[in-house]
Amino acid sequence: MNIIERGRAFLQSLKELSNRSVWDWKKCPRCGSMNTNKWGFYKRYPWFLHGREEMKVQRHKCKACGPTYSETSPLLKRGSSYAREVHRSAVDHWQHGGMSLRRTAEVLRSWLGKQERYLFWRPLAEGPAECERCHLSASTVHRWLDRAGIKAQESVEGQLEGIADTKNAGVDGLWAKLRGGGKRVVLMLTDSVTGLVFPPIIAKGEESAESFRQLFARAEQAGLDLEQLRGVTSDGANGLVSYMKRGLYWVQHQRCVWHLWRNLKKPTAEAAKQAGEGLGKEAAKLKRKEMRKACPELAEGS
Numbered sequence: 090m091n092i093i094e095r096g097r098a099f100l101q102s103l104k105e106l107s108n109r110s111v112w113d114w115k116k117c118p119r120c121g122s123m124n125t126n127k128w129g130f131y132k133r134y135p136w137f138l139h140g141r142e143e144m145k146v147q148r149h150k151c152k153a154c155g156p157t158y159s160e161t162s163p164l165l166k167r168g169s170s171y172a173r174e175v176h177r178s179a180v181d182h183w184q185h186g187g188m189s190l191r192r193t194a195e196v197l198r199s200w201l202g203k204q205e206r207y208l209f210w211r212p213l214a215e216g217p218a219e220c221e222r223c224h225l226s227a228s229t230v231h232r233w234l235d236r237a238g239i240k241a242q243e244s245v246e247g248q249l250e251g252i253a254d255t256k257n258a259g260v261d262g263l264w265a266k267l268r269g270g271g272k273r274v275v276l277m278l279t280d281s282v283t284g285l286v287f288p289p290i291i292a293k294g295e296e297s298a299e300s301f302r303q304l305f306a307r308a309e310q311a312g313l314d315l316e317q318l319r320g321v322t323s324d325g326a327n328g329l330v331s332y333m334k335r336g337l338y339w340v341q342h343q344r345c346v347w348h349l350w351r352n353l354k355k356p357t358a359e360a361a362k363q364a365g366e367g368l369g370k371e372a373a374k375l376k377r378k379e380m381r382k383a384c385p386e387l388a389e390g391s
């Protein structure tokens with residue numbers, strides 16, 4: 090199973106768990122016997138995103154094979170005082186939100202226990218009593234991330250099985266001023282279909298073919314199949330054009346229309362200004378308008 094199918098299967102397993110009927114739970118998970126009895130329950134107090142809840146966990150006893158078993162909930166994680174949604178939210182804050190472990194824990198504690206930062210957000214709210222405070226710590230979030238990472242690492246094999254490679258990519262550079270006055274360009278390659286951004290590289294400029302060779306090599310390392318690639322959209326960076334001629338000769342190169350128009354903006358404005366020179370105020374205004382209207386048609390014809 091590839092990574093998408095695994096995700097779907099996981100969601101399906103949660104749905105099945107939440108749809109289990111009384112009869113499903115009556116069946117012993119070890120021996121499959123229906124000869125079971127309800128065997129009391131115990132209480133748990135897990136934290137959800139909206140606060141702490143009391144949950145009853147039903148136990149059953151199998152008369153055929155002996156031991157007891159408990160019903161499980163798709164909302165909870167076995168052995169944790171925090172519901173599945175809190176675990177997932179923590180990983181998301183850290184990974185998608187780019188927060189530190191300490192801040193992730195702090196923000197989640199604020200939501201869960203309506204404490205700390207929550208009281209900044211809602212100044213009229215009253216903080217919880219000491220016994221009702223949430224104590225989620227950064228080290229707990231760290232442990233969750235470690236576990237998730239180990240599990241993800243174990244499942245690397247086969248993750249991309251059967252997943253088609255993109256045939257269209259977009260390339261662009263983003264100039265950044267560095268501390269101390271230097272300038273560098275961050276070169277990026279994206280999958281035009283999904284928007285996935287491949288790992289970027291940092292180069293001195295967009296003139297050298299070598300920088301673009303490195304960019305494509307890095308994308309290849311990250312899983313892009315260059316042989317499958319059919320089209321690249323970009324501005325007219327010289328380095329890219331010369332790299333593609335030699336290194337990616339089977340790929341069609343399309344100039345990005347947005348970049349073309351942006352480059353045309355200045356000359357168009359200048360041409361319109363020139364056309365209006367020497368005319369009266371109103372006449373110049375009309376002439377400029379006429380010129381700007383004619384420019385796209387001229388460009389199309391060229």
Ligand SMILES: [Zn+2]
Pocket residue numbers: 117118119120121122151152153154155
């Ligand atoms: Zn049994």
